[in-house]
Amino acid sequence: MTTAVAAADARPEFAAVRAAIARIPRVDIAIRNTPLIEAPNLARHLGGPRIFVKRDDLTGVAMGGNKLRNLEFRLARTLQEKPDTVIVGLDLQSNSARQTVGACNKLGLETILVLEGARPNQVQGNLLVDYLLGAEVHFAREQRRLLNSLAEDCRRKGRRPHILNDNPMFDVASAIAYLETMMEMLEQLDALGAKPTAFYMSSSGKGAAGFEIARKLFGGFAVHCVTATSEFDVPTRTAKIANETCEALGLELRLAPGDITNFGGFVGERYGVPSEAGNEATRLFARTEGIILDPVYTGKAAAGMIAHIRAGRFSRDDDVVFVHTGGQPAIFTWNQLWADGGGATT
Numbered sequence: 001m002t003t004a005v006a007a008a009d010a011r012p013e014f015a016a017v018r019a020a021i022a023r024i025p026r027v028d029i030a031i032r033n034t035p036l037i038e039a040p041n042l043a044r045h046l047g048g049p050r051i052f053v054k055r056d057d058l059t060g061v062a063m064g065g066n067k068l069r070n071l072e073f074r075l076a077r078t079l080q081e082k083p084d085t086v087i088v089g090l091d092l093q094s095n096s097a098r099q100t101v102g103a104c105n106k107l108g109l110e111t112i113l114v115l116e117g118a119r120p121n122q123v124q125g126n127l128l129v130d131y132l133l134g135a136e137v138h139f140a141r142e143q144r145r146l147l148n149s150l151a152e153d154c155r156r157k158g159r160r161p162h163i164l165n166d167n168p169m170f171d172v173a174s175a176i177a178y179l180e181t182m183m184e185m186l187e188q189l190d191a192l193g194a195k196p197t198a199f200y201m202s203s204s205g206k207g208a209a210g211f212e213i214a215r216k217l218f219g220g221f222a223v224h225c226v227t228a229t230s231e232f233d234v235p236t237r238t239a240k241i242a243n244e245t246c247e248a249l250g251l252e253l254r255l256a257p258g259d260i261t262n263f264g265g266f267v268g269e270r271y272g273v274p275s276e277a278g279n280e281a282t283r284l285f286a287r288t289e290g291i292i293l294d295p296v297y298t299g300k301a302a303a304g305m306i307a308h309i310r311a312g313r314f315s316r317d318d319d320v321v322f323v324h325t326g327g328q329p330a331i332f333t334w335n336q337l338w339a340d341g342g343g344a345t346t
């Protein structure tokens with residue numbers, strides 16, 4: 001297996017951006033410099049370019065994933081208010097919620113989750129991990145009202161709550177985190193003697209904004225993010241987040257929606273519902289490389305990459321990188337897709 005970890009500051013052109021990032025308050029939560037490994041069996045199976053996988057599912061807290069990187073900036077901002085309790089409203093099966101509770105545990109903060117919808121009969125996936133991590137979990141259709149009333153309850157009891165949904169950093173923190181991850185990967189690829197043609201990642205704007213800033217600054221590769229939702233205009237959102245991020249970092253660069261490449265054709269029926277192509281990609285990664293994706297985000301992004309390789313977009317001389325952003329607990333909420341072979345083979 002070919003793996004690489006980043007050589008420190010191997011590319012001098014990264015120094016100014018790293019210095020700008022270093023000015024943003026941050027706490028140490030995630031394992032960064034995650035491995036970047038070659039996936040030769042998958043590449044052989046597809047008969048296309050060399051494939052590398054950035055294992056950002058291995059960021060180390062509460063089963064890992066992409067949100068731990070941005071929580072380093074978001075929670076640093078939160079800590080300025082000196083809270084003892086973080087209250088956050090998110091989706092019922094949210095990867096973000098799970099990682100937030102894990103991160104808060106590391107910082108000695110209590111977490112109250114307000115998850116959208118009703119408590120399911122089967123407690124599985126991210127929700128199961130939320131309970132294991134010790135979060136106080138509430139369910140609501142009207143999240144905002146409950147967030148406010150739980151904060152009020154906390155204050156009455158002498159606690160110091162912070163509603164994380166009101167923290168203005170979410171978008172920009174994610175973009176900064178993935179701008180940094182791109183620099184990390186470019187150094188790792190240098191160490192392997194690889195020249196990336198394209199990066200694939202599941203993103204509906206936040207992480208993608210960081211990648212697109214990196215592409216504009218450092219050039220020479222394509223960013224092929226794949227969205228898991230059709231709920232908004234992803235290029236417009238990505239460019240907006242990229243510009244807010246450049247402003248926060250003091251960079252003069254600005255991006256327009258036309259600068260953004262994001263593939264919207266792999267969502268399937270809708271957000272949160274597995275797709276046939278995503279399930280096939282999830283099986284293929286598992287069966288060729290032993291890498292577990294998820295059917296909601298990473299499986300759909302991998303389906304995009306696989307479709308493009310099958311369509312002949314890349315030659316054997318190209319190096320393509322798949323960025324694994326985590327999300328594996330969802331395989332347990334969708335267990336029937338895989339049970340007894342899931343009715344499909346590779």
Ligand SMILES: Cc1ncc(COP(=O)(O)O)c(C=O)c1O
Binds near residue numbers: 095207
């Ligand atoms: C596993 C996984 N991948 C990708 C994403 C998309 O991240 P973003 O749109 O913030 O870049 C998410 C978002 O929750 C996620 O949980």
